[in-house]
Amino acid sequence: MPNYPEALAEIVADFETIEDRFERQEMLIEIADRFDQGTRVPPEVATRPYPEEHRVPACESEAFVWAIENPDGTLKYYFDVLNPQGLSAMAMSVILDETCSGQPPEKVAQIPMDIVYKIFGREISMGKGQGIMGIIAMVQAAAKRQVEKNKASQAGA
Secondary structure: OOOHHHHHHHHHHHHHOOHHHHHHHHHHHHHHOOOOOOOOOOOOOOOOOOHHHHHHHOOOEEEEEEEEEEEOOOOEEEEEEEOOOOHHHHHHHHHHHHHOOOOOOHHOOOOOOOOHHHEEEEEOOOHHHHHHHHHHHHHHHHHHHHHHHHHHHHOOO
8 A cells, every 4th residue: 555645546556557658648638638627726726927936847838736725734736737738747737636635745745756657658758757747746845844734733732
């Protein structure tokens, strides 16, 4: 059992069974098609131009990440990808939203970077891989900040 969210581990396991490159691409396109259904940042959270602190470094698709605290101390993750061709960034954003939003931040902070290769395949370009890892890194960083905040509030309670 992985230390990161179980739903994410299940998706990673599903992708690990896919050997056909085109089947993998089709699955990722289907996932990216859900980007506008709750993953894209709503106007009540942020509007363009977005603050630079939400920009994913090294992402060629101009991706942005937000983490909004839920009442239970978990986070809801939102994303935007400004490049309409940024399907890989959109797919990773949907996967992270659907599997990490509302999950214990301690688990989200443990996501291993190698899931990029398990989901997208070893043939992913270095640039694309770095951008997708940047999205994961921003989600992890938000989760780590939330873990510290939750610890501080429990200590003060």
